[in-house]
Amino acid sequence: MRIGFTLNGGEVAVDALPMARLLDVLREDLRVTGTKEGCGEGECGACTVLIDGRAVNACLVPVVQVQGAAVTTVEGLAAPEGRLHPVQAAFLTHGGAQCGICTPGFLVAAAELLAHTPRPTRPQVREALAGNLCRCTGYQKIVDAVVEALATEAGA
Amino acid sequence: MLIGQDLIRADGPAKVTGQARYVDDVRPDGCLYGFTVRSPWAHARIDGIELDPDFDWTDITVCTAADIPGENVVALMTDDQPVLADGVVRHVAEPVALVAGPDRDRALAASHHVRVAYTPLTPLMDPEVSAGNAHRIFRDDNVYSRITVEHGEAERVLAETDTVITGTYRVGLQEQLYIEPQGMMAIPRADGGVTLFGSMQCPYYIVKALKRVLGHDDLNVVQAVTGGGFGGKEEYPSIVAAHAAVLALKAGRPVKLIYRRDDDLRATTKRHPAIMHYRVAVDRATGKLQAAHVKLLFDGGAYNTLSPVVNSRAVLHALGPYACPHVKVEGLMVATNTPPNGAFRGFGAPQVMFAAERHMDRIARELGRSPLELRRLNLYQDGDVTPSGQRLVDVGATQVLELALKEAEAGLPASGVPDRAGGGGAAARVAPGRGVAIAWHGCGFTGNGEAALKGQADVAIEGDRVVIYTASTDIGQGTDTIFPAIVAEVLGISVDRVANADHDTATVPDSGPTVASRTAMVVGGVVKQAAEKLLAALQAEVGAEGAFDDLLAQRKSAAPLRVRAQYRDDLGLVWDPATYRGDAYPTYGWACVIVDVDVDLDTGEVLYRRLVSATDVGKALNPVLCTGQLEGGALQGLGYATCEEVVLDDQGGMRNNRLTNYIIPTALDAPEMVTALVEIPFSGGPFGAKGIGEIPHDVPAAAVAQAIEAACGAVLDRLPMTPERVLAALQES
Amino acid sequence: MITSHAPVHCPADLAEALALRAAHPEAMPLAGGTDVMVFVESGTLSPPAFLNLWGLAELRGVQADGDGLRLGALCTYTELEADARVQATAPALVEAARTVGAKQIQNRGTLAGNVANASPAGDSLPVLLALDAEVEVASVRGTRRIPMDALYTGYRKLALAPDELITAICLPARHPADVQYYRKVGTRLAQAISKVMLGGRLRIEGGVVTEARVAFGSVAAFPVRARTVEAALVGRPVDAAAADLVGADIKPIDDIRSTATYRLEVARRILQGWLAAVAAEGASSSR
Ligand SMILES: Cc1cc2nc3c(=O)[nH]c(=O)nc-3n(C[C@H](O)[C@H](O)[C@H](O)COP(=O)(O)OP(=O)(O)OC[C@H]3O[C@@H](n4cnc5c(N)ncnc54)[C@H](O)[C@@H]3O)c2cc1C
């Protein structure tokens, strides 16, 4: 089946099984591999992407459901000229990424939070990121990074 | 000074933009996908392996033990583990056959059509009856390791002392749960050799193992960006690599073997479960420990892996950071027909330190003293002697305790209970509690391990850049950032001009494995030496003294200048592995963990409010990376404490082998953390640095147990302290 | 991964969806997919075809329904949490929505999907029982409403005909004398499957309970009302001791996540805790 959608601002079209996971279409068909697979069952959030601005697990979305939608992956967070999204920049300075496998998912989830909630509290940040598992950081530096990024953004 | 600064991690930009390449992100042309056929039985005879004639096998490669070109052995400490089971399986999920196909679905489908005929045999599942059992799994007695550490006359003093306190402590399996599952790719090279590329901690382990499996040494191993390891990618990747290589050679094409999460959980190594008996004599009047007899029993599973090393570290740490004049510790590591256990952050120390700290709490309870007071009375001080007879210097135990207590005075974050969705709001009944626990952790290999290993590192001038060649992998802990900082510091140049070569065994020397909190401390030291040697070599070549850049400008040759340094044993450690006497470790790290919890009195749930830690790190080479390690380790320790439980079926298979049922903490479960550092420099580490990778995992669980007791009186001596167990203990108390 | 090769019917509107449902009853409805995709991936389910509801505008949004609310079948948890009318009418449902999975699941998972999936651990179900919700179902034959209380007939069995789809969940207006409650005890604080959950509603008029709904999840083959407890509560001031009767109403089991003993004890305790808090609140506000 031919399915067309917007990926990180550009139009794409793929021939895929309608029930193929969006995750596989991104990684295997389109070779956009920033989105990771950690479990394939919606638990780890490593595959988080935005669909029409909402963070979802790409391992749980059949590609037939993104026909005509706007999909954003970690590759689409930075500005087109390469300037990092504030959350990406804050992850660098705060040590939010260690092994990095969870990082794309956290960044995308944080980007959604940024878009909907100005100046969230630390508990709110934790709640918003609770669908993303990280085994390296203990989350402290991730929460620090997101709180700072949102503060910068709100201040800017 | 670059050392001590929060340099942004070298791999950071690639990781935050999605450009970092993990093994599954790479797909060479013609790449096949592999899948492993595993035993459903704990113990069985293999009567035959057949391919379903009704399945279309045209594009599928199948391998069994018969296809292994060299020896059917995973070379590690002993040669007991086969690459593929041959004739008999000794644990559930043991690899029996391999399939590869053009995509994952085909490979998975094919695996269901490989028909293995088994005759099930009675397995031995209980470690308590394993040693010497007629049912033999390992050699003639099922014992992987038996170690006794003895100092003074423990038995005599125990017999003569009035107050002897006994306790038994149990801990279960724990899964490393790196978020990137095991993955390896084998690529047959045009020249007849093979390249292994994948997720790993120790490239040279794989080289060593695959030489035997392939029957030749024409192979190189390259580390891909690796999504976490925690020990789980120390020895296990040798098996994945062997499987990928055997398939790739038979198929004549690259083969990628990426574990599904359920497969990873069922098949791979875990932290060893243990049963630990403590008998300790104390002087009631002074509260001082007089003598201790500790018996440890570990279940190693069906193959040896690195179990003896786990036993070794366990016996050496079994008493925690407390002085005791008479000690006998006996550690026994046995075989059962369960999946092999292996390396995991802490290597036996988290198990015994849970027991040791809980036993201190028990002694305090029976003596009517506070747990904190009892600890203060017995903490190691400079000059104290460890159970192996090592005289301690630069002991940081008191310092970390007092610093953590001071940090814990600052305002505690409000309890999250009233605001939590579904948490019961005002109707929830909770009790707050605080626990304090203290750890010591021997840094690096035991005894003369480093002197025997002689880890190497190269540093080279290539153009106007300096390149570091080591086999020490960055698995998230930041080695690729720390080594350039060390080299740049020595050479006095900017860190952007120093790069790490790929961790490819074709070009890097054997620096030893990335384990045992040794990488920054030991290999970092070798890298520092190499940088100093490079400066000297450059001076010699140019025939002048001076700053690196001035010398470089005078250099005539454009050829790379490369030097190699090797671990130099100038610590003068005295260690006898036969008697376990002497200097067990070059130095020790010290840590104190203070946990504040709310215990839900209706549900037994333990809710974390804050974790304060203070850790002696020698020198924080990069504080953000250093505290990041400590925080990550602490949360693994909290998972070990209350939620991480491996539930086994009657064949020893993991029933909860999915992330929905093996529960690790989310950001909402994790506490706010305050991570304080103490820096008592270690003369043998670069710039004074000590190993810090493992110590954070050692005592969070013990601190939680104490906090629960303080909150509600429930006494728990078994991990994990699930809500079910807490509620039961609460009903008993 | 196991990719399903099954065809997916993609109706353009509800009428077409109902026609397809009647013509292909074997095609599994697909809403947010957060249950379906997990079943497919794990190999538990391999339906011959799917019926994709995700694009159906008629099934979206919250509407007034008399004095109550009609929540379209495709309402996600995130939409429910953000909707002021839902917050006012069903605060306990909003609270339950916030405990489902985590953000990514709440953004995609639907309320009707939770109802239709019929897991004993479905987090919204005890609340819907406690609120006397009705499930609106439609087919080519017409539309009807099934009280939540009559929806489940067995483990993962619904009183739906093979040609029917859920089109909405309907909530009655909130009575001013009602207090609502939701409590989830799960495996952790997010991304957690429930071990026990409690949905409750008490109508207290003149210091006396005039209507009681107490419903539990994860303690039986499907979410159940604790009728013995309810009966004991009605006609007197709130009495926390009624919680002790819960053993008559629920029969939990041991499974991979918890034990029957724990579930029964916790069900009793959290109910007792809630009733005691309501009683204390009433006592202090009547003073
Ligand atoms: C990581 C993760 C965490 C989760 N956490 C929770 C949790 O905490 N609590 C909880 O309760 N659930 C949880 N779930 C389960 C799931 O998210 C919910 O049940 C969700 O509400 C399902 O909605 P959906 O739209 O995704 O359903 P789908 O997966 O699309 O469908 C579910 C079932 O309902 C049927 N169906 C859907 N819509 C209709 C309709 N309109 N008419 C008839 N049949 C229909 C489908 O055929 C299918 O059988 C979790 C799932 C995941 C993956």
Ligand code: FES
């Ligand atoms: S891979 Fe999608 S949530 Fe884990």
Ligand code: FES
């Ligand atoms: S950085 Fe490794 S899992 Fe998060």
